[in-house]
Amino acid sequence: MENGDADGKPKRAAGRLCSICNQKKPALKRPKTLEQICRECFYSVFEEEIHNVIVDNHLFKPGERIAVAASGGKDSTVLAYVLSELNRRHNYGLDLFLLSVDEGITGYRDDSLETVRRNEVQYGLPLKVVSYKDLYGWTMDEIVKTIGLKNNCTFCGVFRRQALDRGAALVRADKLVTGHNADDMAETVLLNILRGDIARLSRCTFITTGEDGPIPRCKPFKYTYEKEIVMYAYFKKLDYFSTECIYSPNAYRGFAREFIKDLERIRPQAILDIIRSGENFRISTSTKMPEQGTCEQCGYISSQKLCKACLLLEGLNRGLPKLGIGRSRGPDRAKKDGKQRTLLSGVKGSDLQSKQCGTLDF
Amino acid sequence: MRLTLEFGGGLELLCNSVKIHHVDVDLKTGEDKLSMRDLLTWIKSNLIKERPEMFVKGDSVRPGILALINDCDWELCGSLDAVVEEKDMVVFISTLHGG
Numbered sequence: 288m289e290n291g292d293a294d295g296k297p298k299r300a301a302g303r304l305c306s307i308c309n310q311k312k313p314a315l316k317r318p319k320t321l322e323q324i325c326r327e328c329f330y331s332v333f334e335e336e337i338h339n340v341i342v343d344n345h346l347f348k349p350g351e352r353i354a355v356a357a358s359g360g361k362d363s364t365v366l367a368y369v370l371s372e373l374n375r376r377h378n379y380g381l382d383l384f385l386l387s388v389d390e391g392i393t394g395y396r397d398d399s400l401e402t403v404r405r406n407e408v409q410y411g412l413p414l415k416v417v418s419y420k421d422l423y424g425w426t427m428d429e430i431v432k433t434i435g436l437k438n439n440c441t442f443c444g445v446f447r448r449q450a451l452d453r454g455a456a457l458v459r460a461d462k463l464v465t466g467h468n469a470d471d472m473a474e475t476v477l478l479n480i481l482r483g484d485i486a487r488l489s490r491c492t493f494i495t496t497g498e499d500g501p502i503p504r505c506k507p508f509k510y511t512y513e514k515e516i517v518m519y520a521y522f523k524k525l526d527y528f529s530t531e532c533i534y535s536p537n538a539y540r541g542f543a544r545e546f547i548k549d550l551e552r553i554r555p556q557a558i559l560d561i562i563r564s565g566e567n568f569r570i571s572t573s574t575k576m577p578e579q580g581t582c583e584q585c586g587y588i589s590s591q592k593l594c595k596a597c598l599l600l601e602g603l604n605r606g607l608p609k610l611g612i613g614r615s616r617g618p619d620r621a622k623k624d625g626k627q628r629t630l631l632s633g634v635k636g637s638d639l640q641s642k643q644c645g646t647l648d649f
Numbered sequence: 650m651r652l653t654l655e656f657g658g659g660l661e662l663l664c665n666s667v668k669i670h671h672v673d674v675d676l677k678t679g680e681d682k683l684s685m686r687d688l689l690t691w692i693k694s695n696l697i698k699e700r701p702e703m704f705v706k707g708d709s710v711r712p713g714i715l716a717l718i719n720d721c722d723w724e725l726c727g728s729l730d731a732v733v734e735e736k737d738m739v740v741f742i743s744t745l746h747g748g
Contacts (some may be wrong), residue, residue: 315722323725517744529659548712
């Protein structure tokens with residue numbers, strides 16, 4: 288529907304044209320630049336900016352098998368669509384496929400997986416689904432029945448991180464891409480400051496993580512505003528799922544998110560500035576960082592004897608669901624004085640913790 | 650004034666899970682136009698069935714909710730001061746859900 292002069296409705300945005308092509312009526316205001324641009328110019332700058340991020344950061348190499356972590360939500364749906372477009376247009380030579388995790392949440396994940404299955408057909412990308420039930424012997428429904436609605440997001444977040452890695456390994460992926468966007472990044476920087484989590488703060492803005500591990504992860508939407516992702520999905524009529532997880536309260540993250548959105552309304556640039564602040568933090572050399580090793584039980588990367596997933600699983604299986612809950616601290620922490628804390632955070636590179644729930648807070 | 654209102658990105662859950670609403674909004678006597686400010690007030694009292702704080706904050710939509718008038722970003726049309734007319738389509742989409 289156009290509201291141009293032609294149909295006698297010159298009232299809105301009258302006389303102003305797209306600041307890029309200077310020909311068409313603008314359709315949106317870009318948060319990043321405050322430019323008013325038309326739909327076609329929006330598609331091309333949106334896609335080309337992501338292409339530039341991919342090229343400038345050497346995210347992919349020709350011939351790589353890339354797993355797109357797909358939840359059926361807006362970010363991963365747009366990511367799968369844009370990546371397959373760019374792969375064709377710029378001859379990346381990537382072998383793309385969708386990877387989904389079935390947490391076993393009735394009425395939520397079963398519905399969103401239907402969306403991913405439609406995406407499989409719409410974008411012609413093969414889909415692999417791994418389930419908590421197969422990997423851990425428990426569905427989230429069963430876990431919540433046992434432990435209640437406290438800490439359930441911790442289980443889900445830790446399990447999802449490993450499930451994606453294991454799924455990616457199963458299908459022999461070289462890399463995993465996730466749909467974390469600029470708003471998510473800003474929120475995570477803020478949360479890591481609020482929690483004093485220096486280990487995560489230092490790596491949460493990296494565009495690629497886990498390069499020393501088996502499956503590196505990267506975030507092509509690191510600088511992409513959530514508003515533009517949603518506008519893109521709306522204008523392109525992409526099919527995505529948007530219902531809040533029935534188990535997700537996560538109030539603390541909710542406050543951070545709300546704060547970021549309030550800031551964005553006053554000054555949209557704030558989001559990129561927070562990311563830049565995160566990128567430029569330097570960790571004091573006297574801060575002791577966790578040493579990385581591998582889990583004695585499953586071999587997954589871990590800074591403790593057991594990785595967080597194995598610890599949580601042991602608690603579940605032994606009927607001690609509190610095991611592994613709360614920030615883990617190094618055994619030597621008690622010996623240190625208060626000035627020099629050992630900053631440990633369970634599973635390595637847990638920047639995915641930044642998006643603990645497949646659905647963030649409503 | 651007849652309008653088509655659409656709620657997406659999870660906002661439909663606040664209005665009985667119905668996405669598209671064809672509505673007739675009564676105008677103040679003597680006026681033939683409606684501002685978005687007035688429309689939001691009307692929506693809050695006529696369409697939103699639960700948790701209105703998920704839709705409005707202060708006198709505007711909650712930050713993180715996008716609004717489009719005839720598929721044009723309302724930020725280009727004056728936001729709260731934008732004027733809607735007969736048969737316009739207004740869309741609200743929440744960006745606050747995960748992905």
